[in-house]
Amino acid sequence: MESSTTNSPFSVRQERDALIVSFASPARTMSWAVLNGGFCHARHVINHHVDGKDALFCAQPGPWLERAASRLGLHGKIVGMATAVEMRHMVQVSLTERRRPGHLLYHGRLRQRSFGGGPGFCDD
Numbered sequence: 001m002e003s004s005t006t007n008s009p010f011s012v013r014q015e016r017d018a019l020i021v022s023f024a025s026p027a028r029t030m031s032w033a034v035l036n037g038g039f040c041h042a043r044h045v046i047n048h049h050v051d052g053k054d055a056l057f058c059a060q061p062g063p064w065l066e067r068a069a070s071r072l073g074l075h076g077k078i079v080g081m082a083t084a085v086e087m088r089h090m091v092q093v094s095l096t097e098r099r100r101p102g103h104l105l106y107h108g109r110l111r112q113r114s115f116g117g118g119p120g121f122c123d124d
Helices: 055-059 061-071
Strands: 010-015 018-031 038-049 078-083 090-096 101-107 110-115 118-123
Touching: 018 078, 038 061, 055 061, 061 078
Parallel strands: 038 078
Antiparallel strands: 010 018, 018 038, 090 101, 110 118
């Protein structure tokens, strides 16, 4: 999955068990991430798949994510999160408001459902 357009402030791609958002210039971010969580200016945000039985990750998740980002060839400040969910089903939704566009990145399985007569999506 790659999402990149000319003049876009960011690109999204999936690579080696990781969802990667890369910014054209450092972007203000706020997260509960293991690596560089809180408020910071980041060049990349990653959500990396990890085996929940990985003793190295469980012992030192921050350094594990730093090494994973390095293996992905990412440089600069990286906000790193981890998930045990397989990185197979990706959905990207763009929302546009008058003043600010918004973006939602989701991994998991979605199925269409109807809520109160209208279409919607539900996590599997």
